[in-house]
Amino acid sequence: MTRLAVLGATGAVGETLLKVLAEREFPLDELRLLASERSAGQTRHFRGEDVEVQLATEDAFDGIDIAIFSAGAARSRTFAPHAVAAGAVVIDNSSAFRMDPEVPLVVPEVNPQAAFTHKGVIANPNCSTMQLVPVLKPLHDAAGLEHVTVSTYQSVSGTGQKAIDGLRREAARSLRGETATAEVYAHPIAFNVLPFAGALQGDDGYTDEELKLVNESRKILDLPNLRVSATCVRVPVVNCHSEAVWVTTRERLGAARVRELLEAAPGVTVIDDPVGNAYPTALEIDGLDGVYVGRIRDDLGDDHGVALWVVADNLRKGAATNTVQIAELLTGVTAKR
Amino acid sequence: MTRLAVLGATGAVGETLLKVLAEREFPLDELRLLASERSAGQTRHFRGEDVEVQLATEDAFDGIDIAIFSAGAARSRTFAPHAVAAGAVVIDNSSAFRMDPEVPLVVPEVNPQAAFTHKGVIANPNCSTMQLVPVLKPLHDAAGLEHVTVSTYQSVSGTGQKAIDGLRREAARSLRGETATAEVYAHPIAFNVLPFAGALQGDDGYTDEELKLVNESRKILDLPNLRVSATCVRVPVVNCHSEAVWVTTRERLGAARVRELLEAAPGVTVIDDPVGNAYPTALEIDGLDGVYVGRIRDDLGDDHGVALWVVADNLRKGAATNTVQIAELLTGVTAKR
Numbered sequence: 001m002t003r004l005a006v007l008g009a010t011g012a013v014g015e016t017l018l019k020v021l022a023e024r025e026f027p028l029d030e031l032r033l034l035a036s037e038r039s040a041g042q043t044r045h046f047r048g049e050d051v052e053v054q055l056a057t058e059d060a061f062d063g064i065d066i067a068i069f070s071a072g073a074a075r076s077r078t079f080a081p082h083a084v085a086a087g088a089v090v091i092d093n094s095s096a097f098r099m100d101p102e103v104p105l106v107v108p109e110v111n112p113q114a115a116f117t118h119k120g121v122i123a124n125p126n127c128s129t130m131q132l133v134p135v136l137k138p139l140h141d142a143a144g145l146e147h148v149t150v151s152t153y154q155s156v157s158g159t160g161q162k163a164i165d166g167l168r169r170e171a172a173r174s175l176r177g178e179t180a181t182a183e184v185y186a187h188p189i190a191f192n193v194l195p196f197a198g199a200l201q202g203d204d205g206y207t208d209e210e211l212k213l214v215n216e217s218r219k220i221l222d223l224p225n226l227r228v229s230a231t232c233v234r235v236p237v238v239n240c241h242s243e244a245v246w247v248t249t250r251e252r253l254g255a256a257r258v259r260e261l262l263e264a265a266p267g268v269t270v271i272d273d274p275v276g277n278a279y280p281t282a283l284e285i286d287g288l289d290g291v292y293v294g295r296i297r298d299d300l301g302d303d304h305g306v307a308l309w310v311v312a313d314n315l316r317k318g319a320a321t322n323t324v325q326i327a328e329l330l331t332g333v334t335a336k337r
Numbered sequence: 338m339t340r341l342a343v344l345g346a347t348g349a350v351g352e353t354l355l356k357v358l359a360e361r362e363f364p365l366d367e368l369r370l371l372a373s374e375r376s377a378g379q380t381r382h383f384r385g386e387d388v389e390v391q392l393a394t395e396d397a398f399d400g401i402d403i404a405i406f407s408a409g410a411a412r413s414r415t416f417a418p419h420a421v422a423a424g425a426v427v428i429d430n431s432s433a434f435r436m437d438p439e440v441p442l443v444v445p446e447v448n449p450q451a452a453f454t455h456k457g458v459i460a461n462p463n464c465s466t467m468q469l470v471p472v473l474k475p476l477h478d479a480a481g482l483e484h485v486t487v488s489t490y491q492s493v494s495g496t497g498q499k500a501i502d503g504l505r506r507e508a509a510r511s512l513r514g515e516t517a518t519a520e521v522y523a524h525p526i527a528f529n530v531l532p533f534a535g536a537l538q539g540d541d542g543y544t545d546e547e548l549k550l551v552n553e554s555r556k557i558l559d560l561p562n563l564r565v566s567a568t569c570v571r572v573p574v575v576n577c578h579s580e581a582v583w584v585t586t587r588e589r590l591g592a593a594r595v596r597e598l599l600e601a602a603p604g605v606t607v608i609d610d611p612v613g614n615a616y617p618t619a620l621e622i623d624g625l626d627g628v629y630v631g632r633i634r635d636d637l638g639d640d641h642g643v644a645l646w647v648v649a650d651n652l653r654k655g656a657a658t659n660t661v662q663i664a665e666l667l668t669g670v671t672a673k674r
Contacts, residue, residue, distance in 0.1 A: 175509055
């Protein structure tokens with residue numbers, strides 16, 4: 001039995017986390033919900049009980065075994081040392097420690113062994129990387145990854161509840177024939193597509209969201225020289241990220257073999273019958289755990305390549321579910337679901 | 338002065354065509370609007386006059402110099418022989434003749450000379466190919482194209498007015514909290530992304546929309562072995578297609594040189610200042626002619642590659658405007674706009 005703290009309990013990922021903990025019947029001795037002053041004092045319903053949200057302070061982690069952080073990188077940097085000093089293992093969903101060589105970056109279907117090398121902190125990857133690596137891993141094991149190209153179709157939920165509300169208000173105004181105005185991003189997102197997600201990083205015109213796909217994939221797969229081409233795009237979808245992916249391998253696999261490998265891959269579900277209009281879409285995958293793959297085709301532009309379409313719920317597998325899976329790994333718990 | 342017929346005058350592309358002809362002050366002796374029984378008898382306003390839409394019949398092309406067809410492949414196959422027999426040159430916006438080796442497939446910025454090899458019919462490329470080739474051409478001329486990878490973010494307007502209305506109705510229902518229902522495609526498109534555009538073609542799981550990108554690009558650029566990787570995706574956008582593109586060249590160009598080449602390319606406008614949130618988006622480009630490019634970056638996954646974002650109005654440059662440009666080529670007219 002585990003004493004678990006959640007920092008950022010009232011955010012979009014925090015809310016999803018409570019659902020996932022309940023669904024998977026994660027065995028808990030104590031659940032301590034922590035948030036900033038704005039949300040402290042609220043209550044959250046969990047397994048038939050009302051749990052009060054407490055103010056996150058430096059000594060809020062006393063007696064805690066595992067602390068799941070999802071309150072942004074700044075708060076992770078502030079509170080992680082205190083949680084670790086109190087004896088907790090921190091599973092951090094922010095970008096604060098992901099590229100720290102001392103911190104393992106873990107996707108349980110891909111590199112579970114890395115979780116056990118932690119020195120107090122384990123990092124949870126970014127959503128768009130998270131859903132990609134369980135697909136890449138079996139292809140690498142079978143034939144050696146050479147090059148991965150990915151363009152994303154990212155929902156607004158990762159930006160938070162305010163972005164979901166903003167998208168809806170923008171869409172309502174557009175349907176009333178009013179001029180489009182941007183509520184959330186630099187440009188309107190309703191009935192539009194923005195080739196920009198996150199913030200610029202470095203001088204090469206890349207966003208942090210794109211560089212996470214490059215760097216986090218390399219770290220999780222332990223392939224420091226993997227070639228990754230990435231363009232991250234925001235679309236007017238409430239929840240679930242989709243990705244158009246091309247994978248080139250050293251040995252030729254072909255679409256049929258890739259389909260077999262992915263059907264056998266942990267955490268991956270193949271939905272691929274275009275004749276019957278079956279392929280994963282954001283609306284269908286919303287609320288599901290796991291990674292969903294369709295449109296598996298030989299790459300017409302590369303003899304050693306395949307083309308894929310990958311969808312996952314970015315609040316679940318892309319964030320909350322993966323943190324719970326890491327907690328299950330650490331505690332030896334098998335999920336009930 | 339030209340006697341021009343428009344077959345499919347009342348469709349979404351036909352309506353745009355009348356706007357483009359007026360804006361560019363195309364010199365006309367006669368404008369004959371043709372449509373099926375459903376629309377014959379209606380009138381359309383053109384340059385201050387009401388023009389009656391006539392029934393398309395086999396002898397509707399007498400005395401016509403140029404006939405622009407935008408009424409689907411079946412009607413193109415039916416009427417093209419009659420229009421040609423009547424002495425007209427057909428500029429066909431359907432897929433009927435595009436891959437016919439006897440029929441030139443023309444984008445005036447790319448292969449204008451091909452227009453003059455026609456034997457009565459000139460084909461207009463598919464929208465997603467159309468906006469790509471003016472970008473590829475200067476890069477090929479400078480450094481030799483090796484491989485093009487493209488994933489599309491295609492609006493619904495290419496499916497017709499019924500898809501625009503359907504998207505709006507689906508979005509309104511979703512905003513009222515009702516269950517998503519599909520009005521236009523196999524799955525709901527509002528607040529969703531569909532990794533499927535067009536119809537399956539062949540046994541490899543590809544759609545006709547994807548194969549058009551491969552085959553039409555090769556034909557227009559006269560590069561029969563060009564390697565093209567394509568995934569076509571429908572997004573909940575009313576009008577304008579966006580594309581995430583990676584281009585690999587034999588000689589290394591680099592992002593700075595690619596930006597220079599594209600700034601000088603005919604029909605191409607670069608909007609690329611991510612620090613100032615400047616990149617082309619569908620909503621901004623709606624109603625504009627030409628092809629717009631942003632997010633020009635060195636490809637982190639390929640030393641000889643660059644990444645790009647390409648947007649165009651699929652009813653204008655992707656369809657109507659290109660047919661008018663071809664008509665201008667044939668008649669030696671210079672557009673007033």
